[in-house]
Amino acid sequence: MVKYDLIVVGSGAAGMMASITAARTGKSVLLLEKLSKIGAKLKATGGGRCNLTNTLSNEDFMARFGRDGRFMTPALDALDHKALMSFFKEIGVESHAPDGYRVFPVTHSSSTIINALGEEMQNLDIEVLCSQKVVTLEHDGEKVTGVKTLTDTFKADNVVIASGGMGYPVLGAEGDGYPMAESVGHTVTDIYPAMMPLKTKETWVENCRADTIAKVYIRVDMKKYKKLSAKGDLIFTKNGIRGPVVLDFSREITPILSKFNEVPVLVNFTKGMNEEQIRDHFKQELVKDPHRNTLQLLQTLLPESVSIELCRLAEVDPALALSKQAGTARDKLIKFLVWTPLTINGHDGFKMAMITRGGIHLKEIDPYTMQSKKLKGLYFCGEVMNIDGPCGGYNLQWSFASGYLAGMLA
Structure with a gap:
């Protein structure tokens, strides 16, 4: 031998x-x-x-x-x-x-x-x-x-x-x-499976499948894991999210998901802008064109599909001017622009995982x-x-x- x-x-x-x-x-x-x-x-x-x-x-x-x-x-x-x-x-x-x-x-x-x-x-x-x-x-x-x-x-x-x-x-x-x-x-x-798409409880993501959002920030909204965050491009899917930021972040999410059925996350789709910066941005846009409605204003920051869904989540009328919206609804919309809540509730296991954690x-x-x-x-x-x-x-x-x-x- x-x-x-x-x-x-x-x-x-x-x-x-x-x-x-x-x-x-x-x-x-x-x-x-x-x-x-x-x-x-x-x-x-x-x-x-x-x-x-x-x-x-x-x-x-x-x-x-x-x-x-x-x-x-x-x-x-x-x-x-x-x-x-x-x-x-x-x-x-x-x-x-x-x-x-x-x-x-x-x-x-x-x-x-x-x-x-x-x-x-x-x-x-x-x-x-x-x-x-x-x-x-x-x-x-x-x-x-x-x-x-x-x-x-x-x-x-x-x-x-x-x-x-x-x-x-x-x-x-x-x-x-x-x-x-x-x-x-x-x-x-x-x-654990890692580097893979994630599924969300929220179904509105399906309506945004045509769009990729650049420079998204995502973080876990759980006290014990609040330091976990990632930044990168995000793509919506039929039942969740993918793209480089999600592939990276899934390494952190899959072990948590094995302990809990759901993992709440917060997503900033506006390149890290805070409430004050968003309000200032809207003021500047309205100086350029005072006749813009809420949806048109949102579209200066986000694709139309995502803008429509955020209006729905915040219960604002996209066709109305931002100044005509109820104060609470307007505040809610701006809060959602800073951090949009999503709930991760699943994935496709190792068959879709590019790498293994562990x-x-x-x-x-x-x-x-x-x-x-x-x-x-x-x-x-x-x-x-x-x-x-x-x-x-x-x-x-x-x-x-x-x-x-x-x-x-x-």
């Missing part, structure tokens, strides 16, 4: 990077993928455009992951966004940041990335076996000895688990790494090597660990950096 220096489980961003890095140091590497093709989930990232990373400094980058962000320090020191862009250039993929922030391959196609990684693995003689689902981690109680798949056993002194989380199960993410980690004494935290406990993994503190020769990288970031290349950069570190030291 062939014995490898390293077996990598999973062919996502983290797994392919770990394989390449290890093979470049002269190790014999076997990459096992349970689907029939490599990189299935990577193909879907960034809507197929593959937002590889972003241009933030390592400090700012880690801050966006919250209190666990510091865990990434050694991995980002080894492979930051500049080093990642250089790596791809080296294997024939030019990348750029058209908005100065998000980095994409110049082709804006994830296929470019997968093909380049696949070719590099071929050049390095990495053995890639697809349709091989790993079911058991083999060990002697002290160190790893290999893995078992549904059909075969493979031997190695080092194993990297890069099997991802549970988001997009149709693309192979089914949490396979969790039971393997638990089988050798690792703790897996509670798991995973293998970080305190059981050495951040300088990505090696397990429970079993020698076992390494983890990417989404299988309990660390996740917002939209904008964060999670892919982490996958590549952690994969690089694991592969270099495995």
Whole structure:
């Protein structure tokens, strides 16, 4: 039986990077993928455009992951966004940041990335076996000895688990790494779907589906969670909300929703304006055109569909002048313009989740090597660990950096 220096489980961003890095140091590497093709989930990232990373400094980058962000320090020191862009250039993929922030391959196609990684693995003689689902981690109680798949056993002194989380199960993410980690004494935290659309109790959102609102502020309206907030573009759906701000915010919402049936949130659709600023804005608009009715005034701030719904919520007549509305209704409308209440009451679970919140406990993994503190020769990288970031290349950069570190030291 062939014995490898390293077996990598999973062919996502983290797994392919770990394989390449290890093979470049002269190790014999076997990459096992349970689907029939490599990189299935990577193909879907960034809507197929593959937002590889972003241009933030390592400090700012880690801050966006919250209190666990510091865990990434050694991995980002080894492979930051500049080093990642250089790596791809080296294997024939030019990348750029058209908005100065998000980095994409110049082709804006994830296929470019997968093909380049696949070719590099071929050049390095990495053995890639697809349709091989790993079911058991083999060990002697002290160190790893290999893995078992549904059909075969493979031997190695080092194993990297890069099997991802549970988001997009149709693309192979089914949490396979969790039971393997638990089988050798690792703790897996509670798991939640993240980076996904959210459903609302309010049905009026359906009437606003044609419109995207830029620079929306959203925050949780619950005493215990009042510090949770996000900012970005919002899109209305048939039964809720989506868009970058919602994808980011869903990471915070899904764990709360597992405890409570509903999560009240407040949304500012007016780019952060307060009551005084809104009143001043209306005064200035009425100086330009004193004959504007309430709906026309609102449309200087918001699309017509949203303006109509806010009039209905505040019980004002959109055809009347603002000065002719009852004082209480007018005040209510301005309050709604500052903070519109919505109630999050559901989501579509992991099938619509781009990432997973939760995973293998970080305190059981050495951040300088990505090696397990429970079993020698076992390494983890990417989404299988309990660390996740917002939209904008964060999670892919982490996958590549952690994969690089694991592969270099495995």
